[in-house]
Amino acid sequence: MTSRRWIVVAAAFLAAPVLAGCGAGFDATTNKPYAPNEAQALIENGAYGTRGIQIPQAFILGPDSGAQLAWRGSAPIYLNILNTAGAPDTLEAVSAGAMGTVKVAAPIQLPSHQLVNTGKPTPQIMLEAIPKSLRGGESIKLDLQFANAGIVSLNVPVVTRSREFKDYPPAPNAPAAPTPTPTPSAPASEEAH
Numbered sequence: 001m002t003s004r005r006w007i008v009v010a011a012a013f014l015a016a017p018v019l020a021g022c023g024a025g026f027d028a029t030t031n032k033p034y035a036p037n038e039a040q041a042l043i044e045n046g047a048y049g050t051r052g053i054q055i056p057q058a059f060i061l062g063p064d065s066g067a068q069l070a071w072r073g074s075a076p077i078y079l080n081i082l083n084t085a086g087a088p089d090t091l092e093a094v095s096a097g098a099m100g101t102v103k104v105a106a107p108i109q110l111p112s113h114q115l116v117n118t119g120k121p122t123p124q125i126m127l128e129a130i131p132k133s134l135r136g137g138e139s140i141k142l143d144l145q146f147a148n149a150g151i152v153s154l155n156v157p158v159v160t161r162s163r164e165f166k167d168y169p170p171a172p173n174a175p176a177a178p179t180p181t182p183t184p185s186a187p188a189s190e191e192a193h
Contacts, residue, residue: 042154051149052085061168062136062158069134076123083110090147099140100130136160
């Protein structure tokens with residue numbers, strides 16, 4: 001191969017990543033905050049959080065992959081909340097509109113600059129009396145009522161118990177996984193025929 005061909009091949013090889021980056025445009029995903037998995041993050045006006053409340057992860061734990069949560073069933077709501085305000089805050093209540101009632105075990109204290117997980121070791125927030133079956137992939141609008149920050153609204157996805165969510169305990173009232181039953185085999189005398 002001549003030196004000119006090598007130069008052309010090398011230039012094309014080096015230009016490919018630059019041209020691919022240009023193809024993404026000015027609105028490329030890398031220019032905006034995003035959630036690293038299918039859970040939701042609170043993003044308002046291109047920035048994480050609002051009024052001193054950041055929610056880097058929010059999801060409703062749905063059924064096992066391929067199953068569904070039963071009508072009138074319940075599902076735990078998992079929120080990671082960071083209060084970036086100078087004063088402590090409290091998550092007092094959560095509502096889901098027509099998608100069921102939300103039970104908060106007790107007001108959730110949010111110390112300043114400390115990440116609080118509402119689901120570990122056990123879920124503190126439950127979506128109950130769900131008016132339709134859920135399979136995962138749906139989103140439910142939640143209104144979170146904080147003592148100081150006021151109402152913060154967030155569309156929260158229902159995720160299936162798979163991949164990074166597989167180790168979470170199943171939702172209450174979720175159908176149990178089917179237990180394999182042995183198939184009776186024919187007696188040895190019949191198999192010989």
